[in-house]
Amino acid sequence: xxxxxxxxxxxxxxxxxxxxxxxxxxxxxxxxxxxxxxxxxxxxxxxxxxxxxxxxxxxxxxxxxxxxxxxxxxxxxxxxxxxxxxxxxxxxxxxxxxxxxxxxxxxxxxxxxxxxxxxxxxxxxxxxxxxxxxxxxxxxxxxxxxxxxxxxxxxxxxxxxxxxxxxxxxxxxxxxxxxxxxxxxxxxxxxxxxxxxxxxxxxxxxxxxxxxxxxxxxxxxxxxxxxxxxxxxxxxxxxxxxxxxxxxxxxxxxxxxxxxxxxxxxxxxxxxxxxxxxxxxxxxxxxxxxxxxxxxxxxxxxxxxxxxxxxxxxxxxxxxxxxxxxxxxxxxxxxxxxxxxxx
Amino acid sequence: xxxxxxxxxxxxxxxxxxxxxxxxxxxxxxxxxxxxxxxxxxxxxxxxxxxxxxxxxxxxxxxxxxxxxxxxxxxxxxxxxxxxxxxxxxxxxxxxxxxxxxxxxxxxxxxxxxxxxxxxxxxxxxxxxxxxxxxxxxxxxxxxxxxxxxxxxxxxxxxxxxxxxxxxxxxxxxxxxxxxxxxxxxxxxxxxxxxxxxxxxxxxxxxxxxxxxxxxxxxxxxxxxxxxxxxxxxxxxxxxxxxxxxxxxxxxxxxxxxxxxxxxxxxxxxxxxxxxxxxxxxxxxxxxxxxxxxxxxxxxxxxxxxxxxxxxxxxxxxxxxxxxxxxxxxxxxxxxxxxxxxx
Numbered sequence: 264x265x266x267x268x269x270x271x272x273x274x275x276x277x278x279x280x281x282x283x284x285x286x287x288x289x290x291x292x293x294x295x296x297x298x299x300x301x302x303x304x305x306x307x308x309x310x311x312x313x314x315x316x317x318x319x320x321x322x323x324x325x326x327x328x329x330x331x332x333x334x335x336x337x338x339x340x341x342x343x344x345x346x347x348x349x350x351x352x353x354x355x356x357x358x359x360x361x362x363x364x365x366x367x368x369x370x371x372x373x374x375x376x377x378x379x380x381x382x383x384x385x386x387x388x389x390x391x392x393x394x395x396x397x398x399x400x401x402x403x404x405x406x407x408x409x410x411x412x413x414x415x416x417x418x419x420x421x422x423x424x425x426x427x428x429x430x431x432x433x434x435x436x437x438x439x440x441x442x443x444x445x446x447x448x449x450x451x452x453x454x455x456x457x458x459x460x461x462x463x464x465x466x467x468x469x470x471x472x473x474x475x476x477x478x479x480x481x482x483x484x485x486x487x488x489x490x491x492x493x494x495x496x497x498x499x500x501x502x503x504x505x506x507x508x509x510x511x512x513x514x515x516x517x518x519x520x521x522x523x524x525x526x527x528x529x530x531x532x533x534x535x536x537x538x539x540x541x542x543x544x545x546x547x548x549x550x551x552x553x554x555x556x557x558x559x560x561x562x563x564x565x566x567x568x569x570x571x572x573x574x575x576x577x578x579x580x581x582x583x584x585x586x587x588x589x590x591x592x593x594x595x596x597x598x599x600x601x602x603x604x605x606x
Numbered sequence: 607x608x609x610x611x612x613x614x615x616x617x618x619x620x621x622x623x624x625x626x627x628x629x630x631x632x633x634x635x636x637x638x639x640x641x642x643x644x645x646x647x648x649x650x651x652x653x654x655x656x657x658x659x660x661x662x663x664x665x666x667x668x669x670x671x672x673x674x675x676x677x678x679x680x681x682x683x684x685x686x687x688x689x690x691x692x693x694x695x696x697x698x699x700x701x702x703x704x705x706x707x708x709x710x711x712x713x714x715x716x717x718x719x720x721x722x723x724x725x726x727x728x729x730x731x732x733x734x735x736x737x738x739x740x741x742x743x744x745x746x747x748x749x750x751x752x753x754x755x756x757x758x759x760x761x762x763x764x765x766x767x768x769x770x771x772x773x774x775x776x777x778x779x780x781x782x783x784x785x786x787x788x789x790x791x792x793x794x795x796x797x798x799x800x801x802x803x804x805x806x807x808x809x810x811x812x813x814x815x816x817x818x819x820x821x822x823x824x825x826x827x828x829x830x831x832x833x834x835x836x837x838x839x840x841x842x843x844x845x846x847x848x849x850x851x852x853x854x855x856x857x858x859x860x861x862x863x864x865x866x867x868x869x870x871x872x873x874x875x876x877x878x879x880x881x882x883x884x885x886x887x888x889x890x891x892x893x894x895x896x897x898x899x900x901x902x903x904x905x906x907x908x909x910x911x912x913x914x915x916x917x918x919x920x921x922x923x924x925x926x927x928x929x930x931x932x933x934x935x936x937x938x939x940x941x942x943x944x945x946x947x948x949x
Contacts (some may be wrong), residue, residue, distance in 0.1 A: 287692050288699050289680065289807035293923075294896070294916025337632065345948045349630050354943030356631050363930065363937055464632035553637070571914065572931065573637025580636075587706065587930045588915065594706055600697030605688045 268541035269518045271305035279304035279311075279596060286599040295569065299547075299592035306520050306545065311597045315430045318366035318586055319423045320357055320579040321510065322350055322434035323416075325374030325503040328397030330439030335474045337465045340394075340438045344377035350436070351382060357434055357578035364586040366432070368579075371419065373412065374437075374502035389415035391502035398446060398481040404497045404505075412502040413493070413538075416509025417516075424517045430586070431514050432549070433507045434579025435527035438464075441554055444530035446478045446499045448556040450489040451533045452563055456482070459556035461526075464575065492537035500534065507531035508538060515542035522589075524582035525552035525575070529560035536564065547589075550574060550581025611884035612861045614648035622647035622654075622939060629942040638912065642890075642935035649863050649888065654940045658773045661709035661929055662766045663700055663922040664853065665693055665777035666759075668717030668846035671740030673782030678817045680808045683737075683781045687720035693779070693921075694725060700777055700921035707929040709775070711922075714762065716755065717780075717845035732758035734845035741789060741824040747840045747848075755845040756836070756881075759852025760859075767860045773929070774857050775892070776850045777922025778870035781807075784897055787873035789821045789842045791899040793832040794876045795906055799825070802899035804869075807918070835880035843877065850874035851881060858885035865932075867925035868895035868918070872903035879907065890932075893917060893924025 279301040284290055291297060303312035324347050330340045349355045350370035353362075361368045372379050372387050376394035379387060391412045395403040404412075423431060441463040449459045456478035462471055482489070485498035496505045508531045514521045516539075523529050523546055536543045548566035551557070553575045561568065569585040622644040627633055634640060646655035667690050673683045692698045693713035696705075704711045715722050715730050719737035722730060734755045738746040747755075766774060784806040792802045799821035805814055825832070828841035839848045851874045857864045859882075866872050866889055879886045891909035894900070896918045904911065912928040 286699075287689070287697065288919050292807065292917065292919040293699065294918065296915060296917065342948075346630070349943050349948070352943065354630065354941065356629075356636065356938060356942055359937050359941040360934055362941070363934055464635060569915070572639060572912070574635065574639065575637065576631050576635040584931065584934060588927065591703055591706055591927060594702050595699060598697065598702040598705070599699055600692050600695065605685075605692070 272308040276305035326376035326394040327439035412505035413509035416506035417513035420513035461554040508535035515545040522549040526554040526557035549585035615651040619648035669719035669737035670782035755848035756852035759849035760856035763856035804897040851878035858888035865892040869897035869900035892928035
């Protein structure tokens, strides 16, 4: 299947840069704000760009078989289900940070290893399965589940955009997420696990060594299947990876900008780009994670994060903090005076 | 003269870190937000810290003799006076960015090389002189002017704090500012001019070489006088440097946090620390400038900038964009759920 991804409007980008050059400041003195202002103009096809008033964070929650043994994470798998309730209560990190910029947070139980019968139906609308296979010994997903999760992610993007979103931020929650994300980045980019694995939520060097070993075993098991993105996700990924990839591709199809967060959404972005190479033009990087795999993914995507605040929380918590910078970029273009009008 | 600088409250800082450790997140996962939240608690002596609702940017505007020849800047000196009017019209870069965070901007004509008779009296309340001497051939200031400017800067901080400011950001405007700031940083830290000089508002390599030469001549002329901070400012600085230093010291005396911006306020901070070493504990760095002198100054001050957006505008435009991060730091401490309350 191919996807019709709109191009960015290069005429609007040039027009924006001309306008920036005429503002009351030295040429280029607003640094990244200028680049982002011009990018937003190119994305919206207008100078100035539209306001970014309706920002949505969608947190994809799921568990992983690899976390069952406690070998790869500092936290027990049961935490994922508990955190879904925290998101619903509005007291997670990303809930708090999203409120600071007026963004909404939606959490989706895509593959939490629990039956969350008491949560609202809309939270479970994209549920694919409970947990995933432990990638070192078996496939993460059953045949067909990756495609179903991808389609579910596309529908979520359509829902959000249909109800008015003008900026999307995919978040992630799941004990074991950095292991799966690292496996995907290593597989897509052909890197040794030891290069991409970090310390996740806070494991020690022995924990890190186990994580590297898990990923190497998983890749050996997956073999050549990793060259097909859906097979890759089936073998080494998770339902959340596929759903996030679908979300990213559909945002691009609809021409809505996305701000990527940490290592998990960036790994999903690498997968999404394998599925729809032109989708990447609609994505920005919000925040540099402390995970090496994210740095490799961003380099491959040609993206430079807006912020580097040392967060390693996931949830979309880094990316949502980049929203004020994007709004600043629009504001300077819109509100600053012009050199030509100087007394 | 010595200054009574309050200590930060280390008990509040520890209490804040304990509270952070109990939030629904991995230990340390909020990175810089945790460090800043704990710092704000230490500054305010309370957990959580008070809101940062009343943020003030004070732009110190002045001219320099070294800019007269056109040798060190890409822009003519007359621009400084024009920019004072732009600040008053609310259309400068920092005006726009300050509005985004609800901060107020006050511009002060400390040493603009013009008689700005038509601007409000409060803008001229701290005027010391028109321009300054060209530091490569003569002192920047007459005897006594550095002390007068320093006292004026202290009064400005008192005014702002007295009327409710809970966060101060010193901004700068002045053609030739990066030359003077670089000279001060080189002199205080004992570095060759060639190490600290950058490209300012956009000069070429020949312009940069002239700037290095100007600074080396100035330092040779000043000799050993640079070991006294007021003599240093008299010989190599400017009225704005002294005023900004006074502003920084008085904020610390009053126990009000300051966010430093680019190379000029950071050079003034180095001078201020020579005058009142303990004042530095009240300062944060908001934004990394593209000027090497700022990097040296920050390293000497032990400060790591919150943002790195590639701006080289001055005015406080980088630092004011760090305000949302400080507010985020307070918000997570205040609003996030606790691990102990998880189902």
